[in-house]
Amino acid sequence: MRHFSCVVLVAFAPGVAVAQEASEGAEIVVTGTGLGLAPGSATDAVVVIDRDRLTSVASGRIEDVLRDAAGFAQFRRSDSRSANPTSQGANLRGLGGNASSRVLLLLDGVPQTDPFGGWIAFPAYQAERLSSIRVTRGGGSGFYGPGALSGTIELESVRPGEVGALSASLFGGSRGSIDGSAVASVRAGQGFMLFAGQYMAGDGFQPIIEGAGPVDRAAPYEQASGTARFVTDLGGVELQANLGGFVDRRDRGTNFTAIRSEGADASIRLVGRGRWQWSALAYLQTRAFASGFARIEEARSNVSSVLDQYVPATGSGARFEIRPPLGDGVDLRIGTDVRRVSGRTQELYQFVDFVPTRRRVAGGASTTAGLFADLGVEAGAWEFSAGARIDHWRIDAGRLDERLLAGGVLTDTVFQARDGWEATGRVGAAFRPVEAVTLRAAAYRGWRLPTLNELYRPFRAGADATAANADLSPERLTGGEVGIEWRPAEGVRIGVTGFASRLNDAIANVTIARGPGTFPGVGFVSAAGSYRRRENLDAIESIGVEGDIGVTRGDWSLAVGYSHADAQVRADGVAGSLDGLRPAQTAVNQVSATLGWQRDGMRVAATVRHVGAQFEDDQNDRALAPATTLDAYAELPVTTRIALVARAENLTDTRVEAAISGDGVIERAPPRTLWMGVKLAL
Numbered sequence: 001m002r003h004f005s006c007v008v009l010v011a012f013a014p015g016v017a018v019a020q021e022a023s024e025g026a027e028i029v030v031t032g033t034g035l036g037l038a039p040g041s042a043t044d045a046v047v048v049i050d051r052d053r054l055t056s057v058a059s060g061r062i063e064d065v066l067r068d069a070a071g072f073a074q075f076r077r078s079d080s081r082s083a084n085p086t087s088q089g090a091n092l093r094g095l096g097g098n099a100s101s102r103v104l105l106l107l108d109g110v111p112q113t114d115p116f117g118g119w120i121a122f123p124a125y126q127a128e129r130l131s132s133i134r135v136t137r138g139g140g141s142g143f144y145g146p147g148a149l150s151g152t153i154e155l156e157s158v159r160p161g162e163v164g165a166l167s168a169s170l171f172g173g174s175r176g177s178i179d180g181s182a183v184a185s186v187r188a189g190q191g192f193m194l195f196a197g198q199y200m201a202g203d204g205f206q207p208i209i210e211g212a213g214p215v216d217r218a219a220p221y222e223q224a225s226g227t228a229r230f231v232t233d234l235g236g237v238e239l240q241a242n243l244g245g246f247v248d249r250r251d252r253g254t255n256f257t258a259i260r261s262e263g264a265d266a267s268i269r270l271v272g273r274g275r276w277q278w279s280a281l282a283y284l285q286t287r288a289f290a291s292g293f294a295r296i297e298e299a300r301s302n303v304s305s306v307l308d309q310y311v312p313a314t315g316s317g318a319r320f321e322i323r324p325p326l327g328d329g330v331d332l333r334i335g336t337d338v339r340r341v342s343g344r345t346q347e348l349y350q351f352v353d354f355v356p357t358r359r360r361v362a363g364g365a366s367t368t369a370g371l372f373a374d375l376g377v378e379a380g381a382w383e384f385s386a387g388a389r390i391d392h393w394r395i396d397a398g399r400l401d402e403r404l405l406a407g408g409v410l411t412d413t414v415f416q417a418r419d420g421w422e423a424t425g426r427v428g429a430a431f432r433p434v435e436a437v438t439l440r441a442a443a444y445r446g447w448r449l450p451t452l453n454e455l456y457r458p459f460r461a462g463a464d465a466t467a468a469n470a471d472l473s474p475e476r477l478t479g480g481e482v483g484i485e486w487r488p489a490e491g492v493r494i495g496v497t498g499f500a501s502r503l504n505d506a507i508a509n510v511t512i513a514r515g516p517g518t519f520p521g522v523g524f525v526s527a528a529g530s531y532r533r534r535e536n537l538d539a540i541e542s543i544g545v546e547g548d549i550g551v552t553r554g555d556w557s558l559a560v561g562y563s564h565a566d567a568q569v570r571a572d573g574v575a576g577s578l579d580g581l582r583p584a585q586t587a588v589n590q591v592s593a594t595l596g597w598q599r600d601g602m603r604v605a606a607t608v609r610h611v612g613a614q615f616e617d618d619q620n621d622r623a624l625a626p627a628t629t630l631d632a633y634a635e636l637p638v639t640t641r642i643a644l645v646a647r648a649e650n651l652t653d654t655r656v657e658a659a660i661s662g663d664g665v666i667e668r669a670p671p672r673t674l675w676m677g678v679k680l681a682l
Contacts, residue, residue: 030160030190030191030192030231030232030233030238031159031160031231031238032157032159032160032192032229032231032238032240033108033156033159033271034108034109034269034271034279035271035273035277035279035321035323041376041383041385042383042430042438042440043383043384043385043428043429043430043440043441043442044136044137044138044385044428044440044442045136045137045138045440045442045481045483045495045497045499045546046134046135046136046137047068047069047070047134047135047137047548047561048132048133048134048135049065049066049068049069049132049133049134049135050132051130051131051132051158051162052598052603053065053068053559053594054127054128054130054132054133055127055128056596056603056605056633056635057127057607057631057633058607058631058632058633058647058648058649058675059079059631059647059649059670059673060127060171060179060181060200060647060675061079061080061081061122061127062122062125062127062130062133062155063079063080063088063120063122064079064631065127065133066090066133066135066153067590067592067609068559068561068592068594069092069135069137069561070137070546070547070548070561070562070563070590070592071092071093071094071137071544071546071561071563071565071590072090072091072092072135072590073090073091073092073096073585073586073587073590073611074087074088074089074090074091075087075088075089075091075096075098075099075585076088076099076585076658076659076669077611077624077627077656077657077658077669078207078658078659078667078668078669078670079122079669079670080121080122080123080223080248081200081202081204081221081223081250081670082204082205082207082219082221082250082252082253082669082670083658084252084259084291084461085119085121085248085259085261085289085291086099086117086119086289086291086453086459087099087119088119088120088121088122089101089102089113089118089119089120090102090103090105090120090153091103091150092135092137092150092151093137093138093150093151093499093501093542093544093546093563093565094542094544094563094565094566094567094583094586094588095149095150095477095501095503095506095540095542095567095583095586096567096583096584096585096586097506097508097509097540097567097569097583097584097585097586097618098454098506098507098508098509098583099117099118099119100113100117100118100119100448100451100453100454100507101113101118101119101120101147102147102149102150102448102475102503103147103148103149103150103151103152103153104144104145104146104147104148104151104152104153105120105152105153105155106144106152106153106154106155107125107155107157108155108156108157108240108242108267108269109144109267109269109279109281109319110242110265110267110281110283110285110317111145111147111315111317111339112155113147114287114289114313114451114453115285115287115313115314115315115341115342115343115452116287116289116311116313116341116343116345116363116451116452116453116457117289117311117313117451117452117453117457118451118453118454119453121246121248121261121263121287123200123223123224123225123246123248123261124225124244124245124246124263124265125155125225126181126183126196126197126198126225126227128158128163128167128169128181128183128196128198129157129158129183129194129196129227130155130156130157130158131156131157131158131159131162132156133153133154133155133156134153134154134156135151135152135153135154136151136152136153136154137150137151137481137497137499137546138150138151138426138442138444138479138481138499139151139426139444139445139446139477139479139501140387140424140425140426140444140445140446140477140479142370142372142374142387142388142389142424142425142426142446143321143333143335143372143374143387143389145319145337145339145368145370146368146370146389146391146422146424146446146447146448146449147446147447147448147449148446149446149447149448149475149477149503150477150501157194157229157242158183158185158194160185160192163183163185163194164185164681164682165184165185165186165682166182166183166184166680166681166682167182167183167184167679167680167681167682168180168181168182168183168679168680169181169182169645169677169678169679169680170677170678171645171647171675171676171677172675172676172677173202173647173673173674173675173676174672174673174674174675175202175203175204175205175218175673176202176203177200177201177202177203177673177675178199178200178201178202179198179199179200179675179677180198180199180200181196181197181198181199182196182197182198183195183196184196188230188232189232189233190232190233191230191231191232191233191239192230192231192232193228193229193230193231194227194228194229194230194231195226195227195228195229196226196227196229197224197225197226197227198223198224198225198226199223199224200221200222200223200224201220201221201222201223202220202221203218203220204218204219204220204221204250204253205218205219205668205670205671206218206219206253207219207252207253207658207667207668208253208300208665208666208667208668209655209666209667209668210664210665210666211300211661211663211664211665211666212300212665213296213299213300213301214300214301215254215255215296215300215301215302215303216253216254216300217253217254218253219250219251219252219253220250220251221248221249221250222248222249222250223246223247223248223249223250224246224247225244225245225246225247226244226245226246227242227243227244228242228243228244229241229242229243230242234270236272236273236274237270237271237272238270238271238272238273239268239269239270240267240268240269240270240271241267241268241269242265242266242267242268243264243265243266244264244265244266245262245263245264245265246261246262246263247261247262248260248261248262249261251292252294254294254296254303255294255303256292256293256294256303256304256305256306257291257292257293257294258290258291258292259289259290259291259292260288260289260290260291261287261288261289261290262287262288263285263286263287263288264285264286265283265284265285265286266283266284267281267282267283267284268281268282268283269281269282275325276322276323276324276325277322277323278320278321278322278323279319279320279321280318280319280320280321281318281319281320282317282318282319283315283316283317283318284314284315284316285314285315285316286312286313286314287311287312287313287314287315287343288310288311288312288313289309289310289311289312289313290308290309290310290311291308291309292305292307292308292309293305293306293307293308293309293459293460294306295526296463298528298663300665304351304354305351305354305356306349306351306460306523307347307348307349307460308347308348308349308356309345309346309347309457309459310345310346310347311343311344311345311346311453311457312343312344312346313341313342313343313344313452314341314342314343315339315340315341316339316340317337317338317339317340318337318338319335319336319337319338320335320336320337321333321334321335322334322335329377329378329379330375330376330377330378331375331376331377332373332374332375332376333372333373333374333375333387334372334373335371335372335373336369336370336371336372337369337370337372338367338368338369338370339367339368339369340365340366340367341365341366341367341452342363342364342365342366342397342452343363343365343452344361344362344363344364344452344456345360345361345362345363345453345456345457346359346360346361347359347360347361347362348405349523350523356405357404357405357406358402358403358404358405358410359402359403359405360400360401360402361399361400361401362399362400362401362456362457362468363397363398363399363452363456363457364395364396364397364398364399364415364452364455364456364470365395365396365397365452366393366394366395366396366449366452367393367394367396368391368392368393368449369391369392369393370389370390370391370392371389371390372387372388372389373387373388373389374386374387374388375387381431381432381433382429382430382431382432383429383430383431384428384429384430385426385427385428385429385442386425386426386427386428387425387426387427388423388424388425389423389424389425390421390422390423391421391422391423391424391447392419392420392421393419393420393421393422393449393474394417394418394419395417395418395419395449395450395455396417396418397417398414398415398416398417398455398456398470399413399414399415400412400413400415400456400470401413415470420474422447422474422476423445424444424445424446424447425444425445426442426443426444426445427442427443427444428440428441428442428443429441429442436486436487436488437484437485437486437487438484438485439482439483439484440481440482440483440484440485440497441480441481441482441483442480442481443479443480444477444478444479444480445476445477445478445479446476446477447474447475447476447477448474448475449474450472450473450474450475450507453468454468454469454472454507454534455468455469455470455472456468456470458521458522460522461659461661463515463525463526463528463529463530463661463662463663464525464529464530464531464532464661464662465519465522465523465525465529465530465531465532466509466522466531466532466533466534467519467520467521467522467531467532467533467534468521468533468534469533469534469535472507472534472535472536473505473536474505475503475504475505475506475507475536476503476504476505477501477502477503477504478501478502478504479499479500479501479502480499480500480501481497481498481499481500482497482498483495483496483497483498484496491551491552491553492550492551492552493548493549493550493551494547494548494549495546495547495548495549496545496546496547496548497545497546497547498544498545499542499543499544499545499546500541500542500543501541501542501543502539502540502541502542503539503540503541503542504538504539505536505537505538505539506536506537506539506540506569506583507534507535507536507537508534508535508537508540508569508575508578508583508584508618509532509533509534509584509618510532510533510534510535510537510574510575510578510618511530511531511532511577511617511618511619512531512532512533512574513530513531514527514529514530514531515527515528515529515530515531517531519531521533528661528662528663529661529662530617530662532618535574535575537569537570537571537575537578538570538571538572538575539569539570540567540568540569540570540583541567541568541570542565542566542567542568543565543566544563544564544565544566544567545563545564546561546562546563546564547560547561547562547563548560548561548562549561555597555598555599556595556596556597557594557595557596557597557598558593558594558595558596559592559593559594559596560591560592560593560594561590561591561592561593562589562590562591562592563589563590563591564588564589565586565587565588566588567582567583567586567588568580568581568582569581569582569583569618577619578618578619581615581618581619581620582614582615582620583618584614584615584616584617584618585614585615585616585624586614586615587611587612587613587614587626588612588613588614589610589611589612590609590610590611590612591608591609591610592607592608592609592610593607593608593609594606594607594608600637601635601637601643602635602636602637603633603634603635604632604633604634604635605632605633605634606630606631606632606633607630607631607632607633608628608629608630609628609629609631610626610627610628610629611626611627611656612626613625613626616659616660617660622660622662623660624657624658624659624660625655625657627654627655627656627657627669628654629649629650629651629652629654629656630648630650630651630652630654631647631648631649631650631651632646632647632648632651633645633646633647633648634646634647635679641680641681641682642678642679642680642681643678643679643681644676644677644678644679645675645676645677645678645679646674646675646676647674647675647676647677648672648673648674648675649670649672649673649674649675650670650671650672650673651672652672653671653672655668656668656669656670657669
């Protein structure tokens with residue numbers, strides 16, 4: 001794979017030299033961004049969340065503001081204060097049923113999903129340090145890399161002029177909650193430096209709301225993140241250097257369920273903005289995740305440790321892109337990217353009198369390397385886009401080692417390395433018959449490699465246990481969409497998109513048997529639980545429609561997003577009982593609407609969200625009730641530098657069900673949470 005990337009980079013080197021030469025004598029404008037949008041972007045179904053919205057969400061959390069995009073969903077309805085981090089995968093268009101992300105999440109061009117598990121560490125992202133979020137729904141966004149099955153989410157760091165010398169806030173909230181953040185920027189020659197940090201902590205709430213027992217209590221959390229960013233000009237080439245890290249401590253509301261998650265990221269990007277535009281990126285990510293799992297006896301009167309996991313992982317990668325000058329209205333991107341991830345789960349299990357008797361180590365590595373080309377053309381009232389990429393993938397170093405702590409080998413398996421090729425692409429067209437109307441159509445094919453988590457790590461959720469599967473195949477999606485955007489007046493936008501997609505070889509947690517019993521890869525499962533194993537289904541098919549409305553009238557604004565996704569499983573064999581059922585944790589209908597008012601520094605906003613009924617499990621036996629919530633935000637300036645702020649999450653204290661165990665125990669998402677605080681801007 002190293003040779004693959006080097007050959008391509010050498011082939012593009014002359015273009016880099018031309019770009020540097022062309023930039024000499026040009027006006028230097030340091031932006032801290034990538035190369036920007038190209039002709040043909042009108043063919044995509046896009047939602048942009050701006051900085052005003054990012055800094056006025058009631059919870060102050062990125063995962064909540066993403067719900068503004070119609071169809072966005074995490075595997076669990078809970079947010080990253082109470083949910084297990086491994087359930088925080090992101091999806092769009094009803095392609096759920098799995099806690100791994102089926103969207104490609106990027107921060108300044110760097111892939112952000114966990115190298116081992118494919119979930120997203122949302123506490124790592126501070127809303128105030130972002131300029132915008134761009135959500136592109138639909139698969140096959142090949143020039144960003146593989147993994148964009150249901151869409152691509154791009155987080156962009158704040159730009160010069162969007163934040164002053166210092167922006168800070170401090171909030172106190174319900175149940176002893178604290179939320180403090182600060183962003184500072186400093187001009188440095190022809191560039192700038194940005195420093196940002198956030199600390200969040202609270203006593204938490206009791207997740208179990210039905211079937212609770214003496215072992216249940218509130219689930220506290222403590223989270224912090226920090227970022228340093230340096231951007232400068234190097235004689236016509238822009239250097240962007242980033243360093244960031246986060247720590248996350250929480251538990252699940254009982255003893256023996258402590259969770260520790262932490263990570264650090266570093267990246268360097270060079271951007272040439274001359275006649276020959278180009279971008280070169282390299283990055284490194286480290287992650288460590290530790291979690292305890294508990295066995296809770298009947299009536300939830302006693303709890304004991306059943307599994308203790310520690311999962312270190314590393315991700316690294318590089319990307320190079322060049323845009324030759326082809327004239328006005330024509331844009332061609334050509335490039336290559338490579339990503340390598342490695343990690344292992346280290347587990348203590350089979351506890352006797354609170355002492356582990358066995359140890360399991362399982363893990364491996366995977367690599368993807370690809371070539372891509374993407375063409376965008378503007379021709380009068382028409383825009384066209386066509387992209388293609390070819391990827392080579394390899395899964396290697398896979399191993400499962402199980403031993404008695406007292407001595408003795410139970411399992412010592414080395415998994416055979418596998419590799420393959422994947423060809424994907426996307427084509428689209430947009431037509432403006434009149435200035436106010438745009439018609440769109442696109443077709444695409446995308447793919448995703450199984451995560452190391454899916455291949456090697458077993459896990460437990462309540463009484464249920466799920467085994468890994470080292471033989472999983474990649475997921476492959478084929479889909480298409482048609483849409484219309486209408487702007488009947490200034491400040492008014494109405495968009496509707498219809499889509500259909502088929503995710504072949506979809507990876508799901510499939511129920512194999514009911515407890516009680518001892519099962520391979522997980523050990524004992526009680527009578528209240530189910531034994532599941534990760535399997536490739538024949539497919540998940542999803543057909544639906546999305547609607548977006550944006551209205552700005554004077555001081556008032558309204559944003560509405562609606563998603564209807566009818567998703568069904570296609571399966572036979574061991575998963576045959578799932579055929580025709582809905583994927584787990586996938587709602588048919590979702591609605592989000594935000595009404596806002598703003599004048600002279602004062603801001604007021606209210607957000608109503610509705611999520612339809614969905615099933616907890618693959619068998620569609622346990623239904624999570626629909627829920628409608630109300631959030632509110634109010635900001636009142638006291639001076640030109642200081643403002644008082646009130647925030648309210650789930651103001652009506654709606655019961656939002658997040659999980660149902662096999663014995664009927666129900667877990668909730670956050671209840672009503674009220675905040676009061678102050679903002680400072682210098």
